[in-house]
Amino acid sequence: MWGVSRTRTERLVNLVICLLSTRRFLTAAQIAATVPGYEHDADDPREHEAFQRKFERDKAELRDLGVPLETGTASVFDTEPGYRIARRDYALPDVHLEPDETAAVGIAARLWQHAGLAAAATSGLLKLRAAGVDVDVNATFGVEPVVTVDPAFEPLQAAAREQREVRFDYRTPEDDAARTRRLQPWGVVSWRGRWYVVGHDLDRDATRCFRLSRIVGPVTSGGPNTYTRPADVDLIAHVAAFSGPVERSGRATILVRPGRAAGVRRWAEEVEPGPDGDRVVIRYADPDGLARWLVGYGADVVVLGPDEVRKATLARLRDLVDGLEDRHPDIPVELPAAARP
């Protein structure tokens, strides 16, 4: 039913039980003589080869599943390697969760919008259940974050964990083509809803952050443990450094048409109604940034001061109108069909 015969699954369960129950390393021959399903004539080369292939596949499957298969020899006189499973490496340690902690784990497991990680969370949850934890799948908290990741997340976190250098193509919106970057990744960070990788950029020879959504194509990794991640590195701080809080020390006075530009009024510190409109005071950090935003509101807003904001806004408007005259010599505005005479 799963494309794998019942006998194979049966053999694998028996193999796990057998290797868990032995303290001595068991050689392949000893396993073949013990576990049902491996019976063969060891003197027949073809049969023996078939057994070896079968046993290799079974070992690979156990390792894929995370079964810690130990290899060693029973004594110094043995030349053939043997196998066993150490119980302390196999078994999930005792976990005791209070009801509210169990609820937290149950909720966390369903936050994933990424299919692979959602499946991993579910199988992790099943193991906790098997350890005796009763997970309430209906528990809810008031607020639930939706957790998504970019495709580069998985290989980058694995590379950081195993200290493997990575290489990927990276393209910012301003670049025409992606550029190959080489990085010793320290970790992956979710900051303001976006994922970043932080690490030592091998070409720039400096610490750099890269946005995962800008990585094009696959991430390739080198061998493990080729560098050392700095101890106690504050990943968040590295990403936050590029977008720290801004201090809004300036105050601009803006004349706003009555009942218009609600988006500007929302940020008002003061509003003083007048005959030609409302005088609205707004805090700002950067005059050009404020000008860019205000120009969007067109004739509904006029900056009264200070000069740096008024000048910046006016300059943008002039550029805009000049540009429009160049590109759109006075063609009549096309009216919707219904409005035509």
Next chain:
Amino acid sequence: MTAARGGGDRLARLLNLVPYLLARPGIAVADAAADLGVTEKQLREDLELLWVCGAPGYGPGDLIDMAFDGDRVTITYDAGIDRPLRLTQDEALALVVALRALAQVPDAQNRDAVERALTKIESAAGDAAAGLPVAVRLPTGGAERLAELQDAVQRRRALRLTYYTATRDELSDRIVDPMRVLVVGGHGYLEAWCRRAEAVRLFRIDRIDACAELDEPAVVPPHAEQTDVSAGVFRPSDDLPLVTLRIGRWERWITEYYPCERVVEETPDQWLVALRASDLAWARRLVLGLGPGVTVVAPPALVGAVRQEARAALDAYARVGPALD
């Protein structure tokens, strides 16, 4: 992430099933199946298979044994698989990162439980979670409002909101029946039934300018469905006006910021982008704000609106305020 392993899935299930049942003597087969996410038929087949597995010797005292009492099952001999397998790296990653995200939610009531659970899971995962190089920080703005709305959701009260709709640049008062509070990408949202729109709406929390709890219960119609936010909050639909802009290199960021339907390179320094605007007035504000690096190609109504507004604004400066050079 390993793809579905076929046979491995069943092996994993079987190795998990013995300790699961061992921890719950006399559990109903149907309950166990529901809890483990398999059908009752599958579970019975798994039990049949386990029945013939066991420790070397494979005699009556070596095989996994279980007792049935009607529909209830009890493991009477576990053959040594009395504990589940350790968490794999992927499992530890998925649980720990999700708990770290949950711990970031400003939720005083549950934060403590999340932190405690996180510590215990990290410790149980051992090496699989050791030094996991993944940090999560959710936006901290609006934490108080988030907590306030979360309370309202739990008390099941209707709310009166003053909400700023950015696309129309207007404030409106509306009565809503809260459904849930969620954090998607960089923002917190209140999902609620909007009585005015008679539909489910997502309200961005930093755009809720005022919020008052009403003395009446929230009534969410039974047909109200939660929004699927897996692909983001704004999903442009085909019936919205399509705006085509010609942009330069330094405006290319909008292709990353807004969902664009098309991005076409015209010349090495010029691109055509097409995006859906829920409102032409919003598109006009966007284009004016972007500045001279952007030209509207279509629709014609937007071309005219942008030009008219820019000229009117320039005229307004000539009339009002101090003269500048």
